[in-house]
Amino acid sequence: MNINRRRFITTLGIAAISSQIPSFVVQARTPNTIIKPPRLRLGDTVGLISPAGIVDSADVEQARQTFTALGLKVKLGSHILDNYGYLAGIDRDRAGDVNAMFADKSVKAIIAMRGGWGGNRILPLLNYNSIRANPKIIMGYSDITSLLLAINARSGLVTFHGPVATSTWNNFTLKYVKSILFDAQAVTMNDTLITQLTREIITPGKAKGKLVGGNLSVINSMLGSSYLPTWKDSILFVEDIGEDVYRVDRMLNQLKNAGILNQLSGFVFGQCTRCSTGDEPSLTLIQVLQEYIRPLNIPAWYGSMIGHIKDKFTLPIGIKVEIDANIGIIKMLEAAVS
Incomplete structure (x- = not known):
């Protein structure tokens, strides 16, 4: 991820702590237990x-x-x-x-x-x-x-x-x-309703799982730490900006070698904004995605409204969703707030 990425232009117009922070002991939690935060209300x-x-x-x-x-x-x-x-x-x-x-x-x-x-x-x-x-x-x-x-x-x-x-x-x-x-709605995010979006099906099909993901570079920088969720039967979504294709190749290879990709039930690559092949001979981004994701035999596609773009979905991390790679749908199976 490029540290000097250009910030998007805002168009719509959207505490004190002690000087020492102790090293906190993390309380163990019951596996698969999730906590939904209270919804937002006007005046909050x-x-x-x-x-x-x-x-x-x-x-x-x-x-x-x-x-x-x-x-x-x-x-x-x-x-x-x-x-x-x-x-x-x-x-x-x-x-x-x-x-x-x-x-x-x-x-x-x-x-x-x-x-x-x-x-x-x-x-x-x-x-x-x-x-x-x-x-x-x-x-x-x-x-x-x-x-x-x-x-x-x-x-x-x-x-x-x-x-x-x-x-x-x-x-x-x-x-x-x-x-x-x-509104605490279980929303369906549908890429097919966005006419200007270029989508590429990697592997067709439907899948259910816990939604996890974010910026691909950041996820890779966290590998080996204790700050990542479990991956088994998850739907992984990723996005990035300003990365040459060979770097995306390297990061997906790291996820593969770390044993993460083969645990997934589905995969969505949102947008790789300003990700180029560079001046040297290169694979295309789609070729790289096909090489790493297609052998997994899980529903997957490239091109969703996720990432460094003006129009973006809001994706709840940790709840159950169903995806349909054939038509580019991420369907929440439950509300994300209480």
């Missing part, structure tokens, strides 16, 4: 945090206007405007904002300002017991993948791969945010 407060890359005051003000327009109140993380090199503050403070927002009873949802890099660095500093005891919506994508997967794996909380605060909060994106997070 959303907490904005910068757990990865840097934002400025204009970004924050635009985000405040966006969420106010949605009928929500806004609370800012204490360190939302910090900077430390390419990071939005030191690890302790960025983790502190995550922990403080979960502990704050007035905050009903937590939205990351942007991706970038830095999520992996704060995973050991998160209080997963507190997160489990104070379930609430947390949403983002790109580098925020690390928080979404770790929180789901260690706390059992359903998390949400969706827009960050600096995303383009247009009608398409808002439709899924409102239906899933506010």
Whole structure:
């Protein structure tokens, strides 16, 4: 994942912690137990945090206007405007904002300002017991993948791969945010309704499983850690940006060698935005996907509204879904919020 990725232009206008953060002991959870956060309601407060890359005051003000327009109140993380090199503050403070927002009873949802890099660095500093005891919506994508997967794996909380605060909060994106997070609907996300989308079926068929995934580069950077969910019978979705095809090849090979791909029941590659073959001789992205995914004999396709794009689905990590690779459908089999 390119650290210097270009942030999308926002078009719609969408706490304090002690100086020392202890090393938290993670309480074991019952396998397959999930916790659904309470739904959002008009007048609720959303907490904005910068757990990865840097934002400025204009970004924050635009985000405040966006969420106010949605009928929500806004609370800012204490360190939302910090900077430390390419990071939005030191690890302790960025983790502190995550922990403080979960502990704050007035905050009903937590939205990351942007991706970038830095999520992996704060995973050991998160209080997963507190997160489990104070379930609430947390949403983002790109580098925020690390928080979404770790929180789901260690706390059992359903998390949400969706827009960050600096995303383009247009009608398409808002439709899924409102239906899933506010209305508690079990939504069907249908790629065939999007005429400009290029889809490529890798293996036809239908499959059911627990939905997991996020940014491919970030997932690979987490391999070997204790912050990933179980993979058996999962539907894996991935996306990426600015990666040459040979790098995608390398990352899929790593997933294969780690024994992850052969545990899946289905696979969806959303969008690989600005992923090129480069100047040297190269395989195409579809060739690479076919080589790694087709031998698995599981329903799979490329080309879904997931990733570094303006129009994006909201995907709940940790709930049961059914996919249909023939027509590009991800169907939630249950609501993701309570």
